[in-house]
Amino acid sequence: MSDQKKLYKYKDLTKVATRLRDDLNNHHFVLLYAYNGTGKTRLSMEFKDISKKRKKNPVTDTLYYNAYTEDLFHWNNDLENDSERHLIINKSSRFFEGFRELALEEKIFNFLERYTDFNFTINYDDWTIVFRKQIKNPKFRPEAEEPEYIILDNIKVSRGEENIFIWCIFLAICELAIDGDESYSWVRHIYIDDPISSLDDNNAIAVASDLAQLLKRGKEKVRVVISTHHSLFFNVMYNELRSTGHKSHFLHKNGADGYVLRATDDTPFFHHVALLTELKKVSDSAKINTYHFNMLRSVLEKTSTFFGYDDFSKCIYGVDDEVLFSRALNLLSHGKYSIYQPTEMNEDNKDLFKRILNAFLDTHNFQLPEIFA
Template sequence: MSGEKKLYKYKTLKSVAVRLRDDLNDHHFVLLYAYNGTGKTRLSMEFKDIVKKRKKNPLTDTLYYNAYTEDLFHWNNDLDNDSERHLIINQKSRFFEGFRELALDERIFGFLERYADFNFTINYVDWNIAFKKQIKNHKFRPDSEEPEYVIQENIKVSRGEENIFIWCIFLAITELAIDGDESYGWVKHIYIDDPISSLDDNNAIAVASDLAQLLKRGKDKLKVVISSHHALFFNVMYNELRNIAHKSHFLHKNGSDGYILRATDDTPFFHHVALLSDLWKASETGKVNTYHFNMLRSVLEKTSTFFGYDEFSKCIYGIEDEVLFSRALNLLSHGKYSIYQPVEMNLDNKELFTRILKAFLDRHSFQLPEIFA
């Protein structure tokens, strides 16, 4: 199997981080798929710290987004009065260098309005952020049947809304680095680890697509690593960046003996194989959406390419109901944008999806660690 030649073993995450930096010498992007618990967040910090240790410099060349980025913000919930809630910014972080002078409100909102329906105000004196949202007053204006809308101030946004807001701040700063703003002239690398942990699939796809467009615009200025456990997000990023020089890896633990980095730049496309984990979970939980058929067909197409078949249906050739399954995959994975429509399938199609997936897995044996975990 050609893919077996591209398997690398490392004792430490630092060694993996060195490898990723080496990859970026010849490529614009590195895409990394890894399950939760593998050490992706720690890897991003090792990547950040390498240049500090090499040059004995207290500063880094990496702007990163990971769990630590979200920790730069914390809530004041006004427990006494329950009315003046706001998000406090850790102004000591280099992440906010030039934040006050650049007044990023408009730039941040340009990203935020794509994903959310709330607004915000940044207090650059006290370093906090207040949120507001337009809501129905449930009263009708005099002489009108139209509902009245009011602005609710100092609201506590949900965890998902908070995460997407912080993500939009990161995008605004990344855009400044791409545009060459001197406040972020130190940024040479971007490291993004799982920006969509609290987002639904619809927003995950939107985030991936928007991020890809931004990074493609800055591909000649910044080198980027993107790691994720979210198969749908990873798949969209791969498809968006596939025509730009990049490396793609699958990272998993090597038992108690370090880590394995498996290249997925060509067959057998391990990131597509990893999608089977999400497809199986969707089948098991009954939460099968329209785009799952598209994902399943994509896996069959990559498998057929690996085996040298001229069409994906030959991956299920000779099994019972093969004609029905092929027609269903053709019909239910139709359209370029079906992956962008998170619409739940009806019961009959869910059952059909499960039958096709099971038949495929029974026909082919995929050896991938914890694939059904």
């Protein structure tokens, strides 16, 4: 069995994190694909804590980006006057160690202007950030004295804009670490978990491409782990870093027995097939939940995109009950069905789910790996 086909089973995330550090001894980059709810954020924290918990020479060596990074910022929305809105920085974090001295505004803006059209100012006296945006003046006329543009100060940016701003701060700090700045000389590893959860596909591609160029520039100075549930982001990173000889894994829960790592170095789209394997497994069991319809529709949509179809129902074209299956997928796949609050289907819907899945598999004849055995 080749290394790409091997499965590696681990009892807990600490052991998975140890494996990732071992991979970085031989590779500059490790890519990790995992579904939401697998434990990616906890894995990133386990990874950074390994060096801190050593009995001999404990050190902090990992600069990380995850949900905790976003929590280093919080809003004061000025509920009383609704005018002086600003973002507050948790200055006690080591993440901001070189902020005041290095004056990072220009570096941050060099990244930010690629994705947004707002600007910002950092006040280092009270560690706050205010945002502003230039807009077209609706009163402007060429013959009038009104300015063509006006500035909106102290604006509340959207959650997506806030996330991309925080991401650009992280990129600026990464650049300092890569360039060997003394304030971030402690960085030996960078761990990035899902930086693009609020971005559309166009920005996801742009973020992945820009990130890859920055990281490749610093591959001799830092080793990097990137984990994500976003298939497009994963595949762009895979292709951008292909020339570096990176290591790539699919991470999945192994029931109640821990976790499975499956190397995907030769098959960057493997996670779609792995998802089908999971659906086939639940189809053969009595534990089919409502959110599995969401997952099945997602697979059909990705398959239809691959084949250039204009509708996911074309993936089951010509099978018996085609119209029924299409209507069922439209009605029973809803965003409200969450993996965090699983609800078991009734028997009629379980039967319908099995029939749709089997029709799809019979039509396309996927070779499903036994990754959950």
